[in-house]
Amino acid sequence: MTEGDDARELSITSDTTRRSVILLDVPWQARVRELGPRRLLVADATLGRWANDLAGDIGADGVMLLELGEEKKTLGTVERVYNWLSEQGATRDTVVAALGGGTCTDLVGFACATYLRGIAWAAIPTSLLAQVDAAIGGKVGVNTAFGKNLVGAFHLPQMVAVDTKFLSTLPLRQWRAGLGEVLKSALIQGGWLYDILSEVDLEEGSVGVWAEIVRETAKIKVALVNQDLYESGPRMFLNLGHTIGHAIENLLGYGVMTHGEAIGLGTLAALRLSERTRGLSPAVRERVSAWLTRWGLPKVMPALEFSRLWQQLYRDKKARTGGLTWVLLEDVGRPVLVRELDAELVRSVVEELKR
Ligand SMILES: NC(=O)c1ccc[n+]([C@@H]2O[C@H](COP(=O)([O-])OP(=O)(O)OC[C@H]3O[C@@H](n4cnc5c(N)ncnc54)[C@H](O)[C@@H]3O)[C@@H](O)[C@H]2O)c1
Ligand SMILES: [Zn+2]
Secondary structure (H helix, E strand, C coil), X not given: CCCCCCCCEEEEECXXXXXXXXXXXXXXXXXXXXXXXXXXXXXXXXXXXXHHHHHHXXXXXEEEEECCCHHHCCHHHHHHHHHHHHHCCCCCCEEEEEEECHXXXXXXXXXXXXXXXXXXXXXXXXXXXXXXXXXXXXXXXXXXXXXXXXXXXXXXXXXXXXXXXXHHHCCHHHHHHHHXXXXXXXXXXXXXXXXXXXXXXXXXXXXXXXXXXXXXXHHHHHHHHHHCCCCCCHHHHHHCCHHHHHHHHHHHCCCCCCHHHHHHHHHHHHHHHHHHXXXXXXXXXHHHHHHHHHHCCCCCCCCCCHHHHHHHHHHCCCEECCEEEEEEEEECCEEEEEECCCHHHHHHHHHHHCC
């Protein structure tokens, strides 16, 4: 990232012609209008109260409201979007704006990646999790019966408009879920973000500090994606906590734990594994554990049989032919990729987390 720390406009460039502009709390409505001659808006129905005004602001010809959430992030919902796009006469120069949380941006982005072999889209993320992570970087996809996000594509949005005003209506549980991803980025990066988390209190959270936290976390993602769009190196650091986290989500079934809750637990496991294999100081885990308690995120592993968890890990997309890649920490701000870990080691850490 070449921009200074207070930059509000960043970009990600792919090896093809696509450029993805990320706007952080700067006026964006007119910028969406400039993206193409015709705009359509697909919004999470929960955001219905913003959707009509917003359609006017961006000059959208049509608005589709969708019931979304993890269990609705499916090919069936994608097909409804295709049908609607077709009814609206969407062509290859139509730009689709997606307004909602990460399930909305993942799903609508995937529909846009595949409709007419790819049309342009813009993400307007409204949840903390989507603003700091899901909407940035062009990974789009859906859940299937065999696992989360296993069908998808890389399809950069032309624009990601991060507007923290949307957070004013976010329910408490979703703040917690977003904090799971913020925590992950803070551990990867260290510095200001890691220090400020000690002051985060969801009871008294002021939007002022939140806006800075959102921008800083988003910048960490942009920087990593810029180094490695197709996720074969540093972008994988963003999977800290996700190896075990995804397996928990998959085994519990969608919707039992939020993504961020499972990632919080997966991060605790990754920290323990880092202590055992990389000499990470237990003080980091103690600190993170205190934060999870304060934020109301779960710290106890659900009673899942280890053999099932282990099997699920290897079904996860992060398993490559060469084995499973884990993200561990040598220290705060010093992530490392580790191929394969001993099953007994992982078992002992998982068992410790059940207590
Ligand atoms: N593509 C990526 O790189 C990437 C990265 C991280 C996560 N993800 C995906 O993101 C998804 C999780 O995203 P999420 O937590 O935003 O889930 P979500 O889209 O289900 O949103 C969570 C809930 O908050 C509601 N909501 C969203 N914004 C709101 C607002 N401003 N006010 C009131 N309610 C609001 C939604 O209606 C939903 O009920 C997962 O499917 C995960 O796999 C993708
Ligand atoms: Zn995640």
